[in-house]
Amino acid sequence: MELDQQDFRALRVSEQTSDQGKATYSSQLVTRKVAELPEGEVLIRVAYSSLNYKDALSARGNKGVTRQYPHTPGIDAAGIVAESLDPAFQAGDQVIVIGYDLGMNTDGGFGQFIRVPASWIVKKPAGLSLEESMIIGTAGFTAALCVEKLLLNGLHQDQGPVLVTGASGGVGSFAVALLSQLGFQVTAMTGSESAQQFLRELGATELIGRENFQSVNPRPLLKEQWAGAVDAVGGDILFNVVKSLRYGGSVACCGLVASPNFEASVFPFILRGVNLLGVDSVNLPIEHKRQMWNKLAGNWKPAQLRRLHSSVKLEDLSDALDQVFQGRSTGRLVLSLHD
Incomplete structure (x- = not known):
């Protein structure tokens, strides 16, 4: 036929x-x-x-x-x-x-x-099966791009904890596993109580709820807590994370499940020198995709995949x-x- x-x-x-x-x-x-x-x-x-x-x-x-x-x-x-x-x-x-x-x-x-x-x-790549490549998929691939961009912007393991929002979802859970494998202390933000043990098994060292981050906080800056962050949800959670970064910290932004919009001011950027990094996996040049897949088949492949x-x-x-x-x-x- x-x-x-x-x-x-x-x-x-x-x-x-x-x-x-x-x-x-x-x-x-x-x-x-x-x-x-x-x-x-x-x-x-x-x-x-x-x-x-x-x-x-x-x-x-x-x-x-x-x-x-x-x-x-x-x-x-x-x-x-x-x-x-x-x-x-x-x-x-x-x-x-x-x-x-x-x-x-x-x-x-x-x-x-x-x-x-x-x-x-x-x-x-030889280091992945077809099934494993789809366990990663767009969500895990995007999380890896977020981590890569944070590293390129100077994030180091000795600078303090890294926050992951939407941690029980596809992007967030892979980010938790990858950051943990690379030696970072990971704080996982989630609204799912049933996912807490799952996130600890992936390497999260601290779990926090999203309740205090879901609405606009009128303060221009919040307490410095995280050296970096991977944000998979957007909305007001994202800006509250921006306001909570340590001096010079960065957040890689790749999602909008909470909202595509957020209230913002310039204060965190001009008083703490923080960075908001955009991440796209859809139209990424094919050579960069090939390089990232090779990383994910090598030492960036989580042991808990x-x-x-x-x-x-x-x-x-x-x-x-x-x-x-x-x-x-x-x-x-x-x-x-x-x-």
Whole structure:
């Protein structure tokens, strides 16, 4: 059988519009043909994907993530090349795709096949399995970029504790594990009491609740507490963290689950010389992605990596995406697409 005529299973999100013009969205498992996939140089048989907040938004019809429906979300995919028009990749190569337009407006990793441009693809490093690459996924990769940027801005283990917000989520839990492995004292901020033991097992030395950080504090500066921070939530929590950094400290910002906005003043920046560092993993140049994947397959691969995840099957995917959207998931959720 020609590959283009091969059937495969995928989650498909559809849009329905009422007589009043209101749009609603529903997800179901469907059978598709490989020929229905978008154009691209490389066809990949997906073995694993992972669940991210952006996937949950796409599944709920967020037009800031996905403009056109029906659509298959999944911003992460790891699998085996089935066909390639680019000589850089051969059938049988084990590869990773995260970011760019995958799962946003290009059918993504919640299907058993994807077809993508060769420029989006990294060959899997030898130190990771396909499943392990998706335990990391976009969330863990983004956390690693945050840590890298903090280190490039002078963070050292002897400067004091590093705070991680949203610590029970995908980005936060990986950041806790990685920072701990690199020898940092880690303070984990979480609103989930049930995740506290999990975070201690990952290496958190202190746990704090998020209650005192969720609203605007009128004081221009707060007590100096942390040498650095990884913030995965945004909103007023982020600015309260900025106001609590030690002199010269930095916070790497990569999330907006609390809010994309926050009240701010210049005082922490001009009186304590702190830094707010933006981190993006979507459009990061492919060479930087390749370098980071090599790090994550080497000494940046957390010893507790497999503690970070639980497995999800296609049949349970819609419910799992609801958990991610509602903030009820802990660690990483990895989708297995094996038959």
